[in-house]
Amino acid sequence: MTKLALLSVSDKTGLVDFAKGLVEQGFTIISTGGTKKALADADVPVKSVSDITGFPEILDGRVKTLHPKVHGGILARRDLNEHLEQMQEHGIGSIELVAVNLYPFAQTVAKPDATLEQAIENIDIGGPTMVRSAAKNFKHVAIVVNPGRYDDVLAEMREKGSLSDDTRFKLAVEAFSHTAEYDAMISGWLYKQIPDAPLFPETLALPYSKVQDLRYGENPQQKAAFYREANAAPGTVASAKQLHGKAMSFNNINDLNAAWELVQEFSEPAAVAVKHANPCGVAVANNVYDAYALAFEADPVSIFGGIVALNRTLDAKTAEKMSEIFLEVVIAPDYDEDALAVLTKKKDIRVLQAPLPEVREKLDVKKVSGGILVQELDDETVHSAGWGAVTNEKPSLQQIQDMIFGMKVVKHVKSNAIVLVKNGQTIGIGAGQMNRVGAARIAIEQAGDKAKGSVLASDAFFPFRDTVDEAAKAGVKGIVQPGGSMKDQESTQACDEHRIAMMMTGTRYFKH
DSSP states (O other): OOEEEEEEESOOTTHHHHHHHHHHTTOEEEEOHHHHHHHHHTTOOOEEHHHHHSOOOBTTTTBSSOSHHHHHHHHOOTTOHHHHHHHHHTTOOEEEEEEEEOOOHHHHHTSTTOOHHHHHHTOOSHHHHHHHHHHHTTTTOEEEOOGGGHHHHHHHHHHHSSOOHHHHHHHHHHHHHHHHHHHHHHHHHHHHTSTTOOSSOSSOOOOEEEEEEESOSSSTTSOEEEEEETTOOTTSGGGOEEEESSOOOHHHHHHHHHHHHHHTTOSSOEEEEEETTEEEEEEEOSSHHHHHHHHHHHOTTTTTTOEEEESSOBOHHHHHHHTTSOOSEEEESOBOHHHHHHHTTSTTOEEEEOOOOSSOOSEEEEEETTEEEEEEOOOOOOOOTTOEEOSSSOOOHHHHHHHHHHHHHHTTSOSSOEEEESSSBEEEEEOSOSSHHHHHHHHHHHHGGGGTTOEEEESSOOSSTHHHHHHHHHTOOEEEEOOOOTTHHHHHHHHHHHTOEEEEOSOOOOOO
């Protein structure tokens, strides 16, 4: 019986060489449309699927391979005489290898002006059907969906004469993953086209593709990998371009995300330094050099070996300043040529570039045992509209500006969180404590004498007046907090006693 190989691919990478190799292995190639043309143009002997089925392609190519002589040739079990007899009775050839990858739906909808009609026409029907048929019958049929597998498939055929059961099984698993990702992309994109669709669908399919295996996870005993969301938007960590340095680690990526998310809170030139997923130094200024210098000054100990994110083009002067210490990663929207020349002299630093995103992501996902938690990303701009001054002492304009700055930072600090700010610079950060006064004491201790005249920002309300009393001892003159405690009046009274201006925002910023 003639061995048939059906090739119908959207991605034609390596197609011609693969087809030639199959012909050398005794296969007759059958194909459709653009794939057939590409093979014929390269002088590869190829038959049309229509020649096999006796039926033409119809409906503008929507129906080409949906035919018993195609799917019978793929799905027939070669170990069942009944199936073999039916193949012979109906003149069905044995398709022993299928190479298919699907219409470029993801590439189509990635275009900003993609229409629903264009998306629909790029939903593959025959392709996934052939892929699933071949994968189901993997004991007898090889399915190849990834051009990167072509060389290995041919090499095994040349060495052993055929593919092993183990290889066919692995190819089938990859094929089902391919169609699952494809369907998830389609359902996700189409769902967004429903007017007023709920943010959270009844079924949530999240297609991710592996970017790379990582050296290890948070710790050396943990294996890890990095996956990218399909069509990850420009300006995300997953789509950032690495310009220099060794491969990113698990912790590098996690910390980088924390820094990049925070720096996007600011419209003015800003610098953010992060260590262990918490900001350790944050500042804004009239230019990126001063912003970085202030962020460094905020905590020159913790920034060592940290991650730095900027929201402006990095210039050579700032790069020189950065190169004075060891930094793991720097990310910025762009780099001057001279700045890159400075940074790339240091082989250990990782340099990444990403544009500031025009649109923020909508979903925040956290894995738990047996499931995931999904919430709307808190991307609202922090501003003082709606805040209320609740004390006799009223905040100055500079204090209000520092309160806004402080709330932008505290929003990205692990709870319980306290941030001390003075003139657009963090001077003390207390993160991840079990009680609020403990977080305040850490921030105050870090600030030292700089705490005098500063503003304190809290991610949640004060259950007691103890945090206010600690702040007063350090010389803090302004406090901003959400309010909402049954003992708000107790904290307000404490502020009045210490002549501290306090504002309540009505918005909590827990981060876990």
